[in-house]
Amino acid sequence: MKIGATETQHAAICRPVAAQLRWSMGLASLAQLLKLSIWLVMIQVVYLAAHNSGFPFGWLLLLLGQTIVYYTLKIKAHDQSHYAAFQLEKLLRQRLSRKISELPLGKVRSIGSGALTKVLLDDVRELHVFVADAPPLKAEAYTTPIFVLVALLVLDWRLGLMVFGFALLVMLLLRVLFSRGKLFRRQYGEALASINSAIIEYVQGMSTIRTFDAGNSSYGRFKTALNRFNAVMVSWLKQVGFATRLARSLFTPMPMMMFLIVIGVYLHSLALLSLFSLFAFLILAAGLIETMHPYMGLFHLLEKSRAAIERINELENMSSLPISPNPQKPSRYDIEFEKVSFSYTAQDQAVLKQLNLKIPEQSFTAIIGASGSGKTTLINLLLRFWDVSSGSIKLGGIDIRQINPQDLMTQCSVVFQDNFLFSCSIAENISYGLDNVEAQAIIEAAKKAHIHDFIMSLPQQYQTPVGERGQLLSGGQKQRLTIARAFLQNRPILILDEPTAFSDAKNEANLVQVFNELMRNKTVIMIAHRLSSITSADQILYMEQGRIIAQGNHHDLLQSASAYRTLWQEYQQARAWSLPAQSSSATISSATENL
Template identity: 30%
Template structure:
């Protein structure tokens, strides 16, 4: 991603807090009040010394302490209000940013997910947004408040002695140069931190998901070393930021202290010549000392800002990705004709090789077609093209004699149900998983779908029935139970097109028998595309398509293909059909 200036990035980030302007206004007023109290404190020191301590004025003895107390009370209330309001605004913005990112993820084309690991995407929504949140809550409050404080104190210093104040301001350009250099260095290191956090999240996610494989293959040491490597890379980039930040603040303070020492020397000479009253002298020194703390905070907050800007670049990289193209305007209303692939070609990138070559075939309406072929032959790609997860490179796919690109994505996909070997279930109730994506569904319809999928018996035996939480990815269910829940979901959707991607390949015989019964019922009166290598599924198909490197090799029924004594028949006779389709 092209580097963006801090000002442009911050301006774009502020767009997320713009909707909360009614809260921003009182927060800014609170900041102005809090900042306005700062120069009042040294200003009250002058009468405290000259009138109260030296002149012994009775009225000042009473008024000045009360005024000082009032200043601190008002300052305390204003700082409390600004802190609470700013955090409220920032956390609202964090929710909005995360929602915008999650919404964007749901609208990205499938190809984008192949470019980004799930760990990196997770890191962007969790870690990166948190860095931006710190920038929106802590950073801009400090920048606004402390800038106002510095301006107020400088105003008082100019009022007291403009000559001495100019001496202090001579170090301003030097400090600005140091801060700018530190900002550039920290931005680069912070960007590397974001990337390292993504790598670590990915390694952690893989370690958790693959814990069985790690144990069975004895790869604990390998995975531990890999994780340590990415975690240590994150540490190194973090230390690079810390080193710059740690050097930045004391260097600025040393320069400020040098200016302070010079000013104190001149003040001492002026005081000896009675050019300052004792109260003015103490008030000036106090205001000058007070100005260094907001300068220190502004210098220190630079680290938070640069981390936030690096995170903002990472976030906007995702938000600026193009959405899945949906140029279709027509509505698909039922399936009345065969699904037809007409001279379809497909490749992922213009320079990559074709996955599908000149493929022309029909999927008969309300019939079952099985796709077989070696890994990489294009079986799953055909299903992805039909659902328009990818667009064909050449040729066209027709439903009801209409190019599927002319249909809106929502209309097209509403007519497709999908059952896969890798069942996707959510850590929610069985009810919610069966009725996934549907609203206002009667419980009777859910139960009917559960009965049709042969899952009602085990569901009602659970203590909470349909309201049972199934755990992460359905961890509380067996493989066969998860498959039947997925089939129940397809029953409830009642789509006229059904795609089954090796839906029974990972089940034992007993589970397969029950799932197969459910699948046989689900296939009734639907146009079904099966990607499978279980012979029982393929034999019953109305049509079998044999693919090789994206091309049609053979087509026909099980009996017809056997009679042709081709590749299908040879593999069948050898009992090695599995090898063809793995």
């Protein structure tokens, strides 16, 4: 069963609450010693009754007192282990959350929300169950058999040795049985993580699901994950089912009682053992087998929690984002990419290839290109969501790997296309990441983002909850709250990812004015699809397959870059396109006739 190796793993992860667990085991061991004394007193009461020694009032009073103290110690032992379990659960979740925050963000995304939820919630909870229940079980599984065997050896060394040999044989048999029925720990964890991911996808994508496939495809993925989990569990049960049933059969008083009755009657027939001694032996031996049941429970707790510990350790052993031992702080905010190449894994094709780029301080740089050209990757590398595979990125002449990640992020405000809001109030979302922000500053930021009037129309105004992921607001409203957050932060570098994505034609001009105000005196990088919003950029980068194929301002690119000129012409044609009225009428007429 390799319990020793497993317990080493558990001892390491339970070290923060080791003192409480030792105290719990000590109380539980005292309780088990007292339990043995209760059995002995019960045997003494029967002995006195058999010899007509009168009513054993004193012994019965002692028995009552022992029983009260026994249950008090047992409850206290369980209390201590449960307190330790809650404390460890808190510490582990804090530790794991901190570790996730130290990982490269790209790595976090690749792991997936389902797998991380499995570790943070399910695995930590599994470990909580072990810590809460294992110490008393361990005391009962190890100390009670020792106490009972000592008592049996004192009572009659011959029968004591026979009981010890029988118990040892059963233990060895169980070891063989359980070693043949190992849990598929990794398959179990992966299957459960798939279920978590499918549930999260199913719930978060409900609007898309209902619109396009009524849940058939997404539910199909969820059903596949459930079927896989079911297959893993059925396979495990087939392997351990026989061992578990046999173990439960062996760990009952009946086999031991039959063994002792045969041997005891034989010894009694030879006048080597009194009838009362045989009775005492049967009582203690039955208790011995009964107290070995916790050993089975302890094994299952160890095995299940070991799987959780392996996943927790796997997450904690992941390489954090490297931090320089002597971090530097930039004094200016120009950006330079020097021969930057990047691929997500060593086997993947490079997403960026020997890219060179200079972005002057307080300039406006726009990045355009088809999907997959490397635009977002370039931004992610600047924010150190990933580190470059080769080359360097410098901020103010300092390699960003020499800047503390927290300091780097405090220099950058980001307005993403998919803006994430937390399930708290509007005011808390605007001031997120800042401490001791005055209400008036939040209001001023909202006014600059042109969202103040809308907020004041809400019943709770700035205290209005936005719902999970901001689901109670429209895409445009969420974006304006993110813009208000950027105004409030007022950081020297501003990164915009398609800032007019959720605006209609009527509001686009208004939003451009907002961004012009936000961009003032900042180093600005904008990923854009609407070319009309970047004609005033100091430089435009046209990317294709991880390379910059054209670079310059709008006027120069129209003159010198045929690829950009073609793209601009196609953009102009797309803006001028409209559905011909005659064609539209004919289509409607044809559809009506078909009806």
